[in-house]
Amino acid sequence: MNKARIGIIGAGSIVEVNHIPAIRSLERATMAWVFDKNPQRTELVAKMYGIPVLSGEFPAAALEQVDICLLAIPYGARKPYIDLCRKMGKCLVVEKPFAFSKEEHLDYCSGFQPWEIAVNFQRRYYHSVGMISQIIGKNRFGRLRSVDLVQGNFSLKGGSGYLSDVGLAGGGVIAESASHILDILLLVTRAERVKLSQLQSLHLSGLDYDTAFESVIETASDEIRVHCEISTLRNLRNGLYLEFDHAFVSCDLSPEGKIFLRDKKDQHLEFSLLDESREEVSSFQATKVNMAFFLFWQQLLDAVLEKKPNSTSACTSLLTSSWIGEIYKKINRS
C-alpha cells in the first residue's frame, strides 16, 4: 500500500488529543473517515483535523475504504465492529481494556493474522519502561524477588457516564486505567504465567474502586511475589517498587519517570545502561505521552507492511487479559 488508510470509530478525547495528532504526523498514513454515535463529537473532531465524517448508522461498506480501523469506543460496544473488520479482512487497533479472559482474547484475535490486530498498550514504548526492563533483564542487581505496584489517584469522574455502566466499561479502575501498569509489569518481568492469590476489593455492580491483591509471576527461571494496590478513591504513593537480591529500584512509570536505586543499606546507587542495552531499548524512546502514541502508530505501520507482529500486537498481551480476567472473577465473587 502507498499510504495506509485509517478509519476511526469513536471520537472521544483520546482520539482527539492523542491518536489523530500521532497519525497525522506520519507521512505513511492518511485518515479516511471518523465515526461516532454522537454526531457533535464526530463533527468537532472532523472539523478540527479536516477528516471526512461518517454520519447516521455506521455504514459497513465504509470499511472498504480503509486498511486499518481504530476502535476507540467502550469495551462493551466493540464486538460487532471487531466481527465486521475480521469479515472484511481489515487490520484493527483496539483500545484497552481488550478482553477479560484468555478465551475472549483469543476469540477476538481469531481470523486475524498476528500483525493485523493490535491493542493500544502504547505505554510499552515509554522510556522508563525500557529502562526498568533492562535492569530486570540484565540481572544487574541480582534476581528480582518482589514487586509492589501502587496506583491511587482520587477521581470520581464517570467519563460521560460510560464508566458507570459495567456492560460498557467492562470493569472499574483496574480495567480502565491500571490495565496499563499490569501489562507493563508482565512485560518487564518477561512473565510466562501469573497466578492470582488473595484479593480484597471495594466494588459495586462489577465496578472496582479500591483493590489490593497478591499474585505470583512465573518467569523462565523465577517466581516473583507481587503486591498490587489500585484505587480511585485514595491518593497513594504511586509507582513500581522492585526488590532485587542486592538493591531496591523504584519508578513512577510516567514516560520519563526517574528511576531510583538504593542498595540494601539504603545507600543511593548510580546506574547507566551499557551500550548494548541502549541498543536494545532503542524502541523505548517516548518521554512524553503523545510521543508514545506516535511510536505506537509508527511501529504498527511497519508491522502491517512487513507482515510481522510487533510489541503491541494483540498476541503479545494474552497474559494481561488473562490476569485481568482472574482479578475480575475474584472481585465479582467477593
Add this chain to the structure above:
Amino acid sequence: MTSIGILGASSQVGASVASCLKGFPDVRVTCFIRSTYSKPFFDLLEIDCQIIQDDDPGLRDKIGAMDVVLDFRYPSGQLQEILQRSKVTIGHVLANLKKGSMYFYMSSIMAYGMPDGEKWIGHYYFPRTSYAYIKRRLEKFTRKRGKQLGVQIFNFRLGQVHGFLQSVNGSFRKKLSDSAIALVDGNPDDPVNIIFIYPLCEAIIRCIRGFHPAGLYTLVSSPQWTLKELYDYYLRYYELPAHLEFSPAGVKKKGKTFFQRGIDLVRPFRSLLETYILMRNPGLAVRLKGRFRQAELLRPEPSRGGERDYIDFNLLGKPPLKVIPGLTTDPEKIFQLEKEQEEYYNRIIVSSRR
C-alpha cells in the same frame, strides 16, 4: 438545620468539601451528581446524594429544597461553548432556588486574570486568559441574576486547594520525592495563595451564619502561609528527606536566539488571542487547536542548557480583593486535622473491602 446542596460534587474539591462539611453542626449536606459512578464514595461517607441532570424536570424539587447551594461545576467542552453553556445551567439553578437562599459560585484564584506563567497575583482589568474571562463574566452573571431573583450570591475565588484528596498533594509528594534538593522559585517568606479544605468549609459556614455579606471573596489562608511553611508541611506530612533551596527566578535575557526572543514576545498574547479572538470564531478555534496539537507532537523538547528546574509553580503575593479572615490556618493545626481526616477516611475505605 441548614440544608446545603453541592453541585459538581464529584470534583475533587466538591467531594472533599462535602465530606468535611458533614462534620459541622446544624448542617445537612446533599450532593448532586450526574452519574452513579461516584455514588459509592458518598454512600461510604453517609452523605446523601441524588442524581441530577442539567435539564432535570425535578430540579425545583431537588435544588429548590436547599437553603444553600455550592456550585463547583465547570463544564468540559470547547472553550467557546463554555461561557454560554454555563450561563444556561447556572441560570437554571438560580431560577429554581427559593428567595433568600444562598448561592456560592466557585472559581479558582486564576479568575484574577494573570497571564500564563505570572507568579505574582494581581487584578487584571482585562483578563489575560480565557479561563479568567469566562469566570469573570459568570461572576457578573450570577450577581445580576441573583439580584433579580432575590438569591444571595457569594462568588468565591479559591486559592490552590490542598487536602489529602487533592491531586496537588500527590504532585507535591512526587516532586519532593524525586529530588534530593528541591529548588523553589521564591523567598522563604513569600506569601502563597493556598487554602486547605477545613478552612474553606469554615469560610462557607461563616457566610451562611451571616458573618460576611454576599459578595466577591478570595479564599486563601488568612494569615497567608509562607512558601517555606508550605514546603515544610509536605516534607513533614509525607516524611520526605528533600532539602529545600529557595531562589527567586531572575529575568533571563541572555543566551537566547533571535527566534526564541520572538517567541517570547508573542507568548503573552497567545492567551489574549484565545480569549478575545478565537472565542468569537469557533470554527477557526477548532481548526487551530488541531494544528496546535500536531505541532506539539513534532516539537523537539527544549534544551535546558544546564539550567536547574524549579520544583513547581507557586502563585505568590497578597490578593488585592477581600479575603475572609479568622480561619484555621496554623500549619500545626492543619497538619493534625489532615492526618486525622485521612486516617479516618482510609480506615473506612480499607474496611469496606471484601
